[in-house]
Amino acid sequence: MSTETQLPIPYRSKLTDPFEPGQTLMVKGKTIPESKRFNINFHSGSPDLEGGDIPFHISIRYDEGKFVFNTFNKGEWMKEERKSNPYKKGSDIDIRIRAHDNRFVIYADQKEIHEYEHRVPLSTITHFSVDGDIILNQVTWGGKYYPVPYESGITGDGLTTGKSLVIHGIPEKKGKCFTINILNETGDVVLSFNSKIGDKHIVRNAKINNEWGNEEKEGKSPLQKGVGFDLEIKNEAYSFQIFINGHRFATFAHRTNPEGIKGLQISGDVEITGIQLFDPTEIKIVYLRCVGGEVGATSALAPKVGPLGLSPKKIGDDIAKATQDWKGLKVTCKLTIQNRVAKIDVVPSAASLIIKELKEPPRDRKKVKNIKHSGNLTFDTILKIARTMRPRSMARQLEGTVKEILGTAQSVGCTVDGQHPHDICDAINNGEIKVPEE
Structure with a gap:
């Protein structure tokens, strides 16, 4: 589930956590008729091509009709591995790279196209990048290994109305069927999604008070053996809306209260690569x-x-x-x-509020360093800034906050009513200047 945003090219990003086996990088976008090639790179130490090793490089080449896989290590490119490019110019792009202990598995449009053995340790990867002739719409990274059968609670207050549960998976190549059950807190199966892999239909049902209801199987199944899928189950007020690979597949009317849905069960011949809960109200x-x-x-x-x-x-x-x-x-x-x-x-910080009140012309901070602000502010202006900063002040009373602002004014270099800010603090301490109560 995603929105069509356009990301910058070249795209550079640092991994917030180490790249672990079981995780997947997903890259989605679109090419144009003039596209020649674009690249997806995993980097060590720096996201720049000249900045370090590239443990894994994919070049999607339209001018050669190939996917090229390689590693750049210790200043040299290693031996290339090549596969046919399944994409045509101008087509939508969905490339996924799943990490394992000893290899990457690469998918194009959810179909496995290549396995690439690690030539440097997976743990060395710190950044990834996308560059070249692509309109980039989505980059996501996450997932883990999920054991099947799999059973888990749904985080927070569960799959409440308005939320969506998204499951990424791959039916096994020699598998027969798999089942995904959504349960409420009393143990009822409020939605059972049963797919006989390769069959024409996906059976939907519910088990309420230990009794199965009538099956629903309208709609031709888009699922295939060995081909990945994105399943979204959105809980609405009167029904579950079911989407497969971004397309609406079915509506399943609620047969019990749509609230209190907190359980997930997955069984059968399927590999799960990711599970996410989306809340549009969050x-x-x-x-x-x-x-x-x-x-x-x-x-x-x-x-x-x-x-x-x-x-x-x-x-x-x-x-x-x-x-x-x-x-x-x-x-x-x-x-x-x-x-x-x-x-x-x-x-704003106290310093930026003070500098703004000085009404100085904007300066290029890259060219003008260590600026000294020699202007003058009135005590009423200091009081106004103190009231603005009051919620973030550590002082117990407004008087203490005023002294904090005067300290900042001293650091900035300006005067207050023509006097040094420290002299104003002394006048407050001596009772010569009164700070009003809050």
């Missing part, structure tokens, strides 16, 4: 440091917002617009993200 908060009015580097934004379904390029543009009033100043931005939409708020 709110995530991300803080980013930036320079006001400037578009941040997409390579820096990508690892932070890309996994949340956001376009780093769009977020960079939105941050630049939201921080126009803080042009040239270092500020923190708070991203409130819900259902892949981000609301941006500026969370």
Whole structure:
């Protein structure tokens, strides 16, 4: 389940955790009729091609009609491995790379096309990148080994209405059938998804109060032996909506209360590569440091917002617009993200508030270092900034926060009512200047 965002090319990202056996990197996008080739690389130490080893390199070549696999180690390319390119120019791209202890398995459109034995340890991989002639829409990384039969609770408050459960799997090449059951907290099977691999139909049913109901089997099964699938089960108020590989497959009306769904069972001839729970109402908060009015580097934004379904390029543009009033100043931005939409708020520091009040013209921070701000502020302005910063102050009273702001003003280099900020602090301590109660 994803939105059509366009990610920057070249795309660079650092792995937040080590690449473990069982995990999968998924790359989705589209090529254009003029596409010649694009590359997917796993890097050691640096995401740049000139910066270190490339434990695994895939070059998708339309000019040669080949997939080329290789490793760049100790300054040299090793022996290539080649396979036919199943994609045509202008087609949608879905490439998945699954790591195992001794090899990578590569899938194109969910079909296995190659196995590549590790030439350097998997543990050395720190970054990955995508570059070349591709419109990149989605990059995800995750998963693990799941034992089958598999039984687990569904995290949090379960599969409540509005949420979607997504299961990535591969029916075994010599398998016969597999079953996915969704259970409520009383043990009822509220949805049974039973696939006889290669059969024309997928049987849906429910087992309520220990009794199976009527089977539903409308719709031709798109599942094939040895070919991966993405199954999404969305819990709506009156039914489950079932999607396979991004296409609506069936609707299964609820036969009991749609709440309290907290269990998952998987059995049969299937390999599970990933399980995810999506909640469109979930709110995530991300803080980013930036320079006001400037578009941040997409390579820096990508690892932070890309996994949340956001376009780093769009977020960079939105941050630049939201921080126009803080042009040239270092500020923190708070991203409130819900259902892949981000609301941006500026969370200024005391120093940036002071510099903004000095009304100095924007300066190029890359060219002008260690700026001394010799302007003057009124005590009323200091008081206004203190009230703004009050929720983040460690002081018990407003007077303490005012002293904190005066300390920042001293660091910035400005005066307050023509006096040194330290002299204003002394005047507050002596009772000559009164700070009003909150």
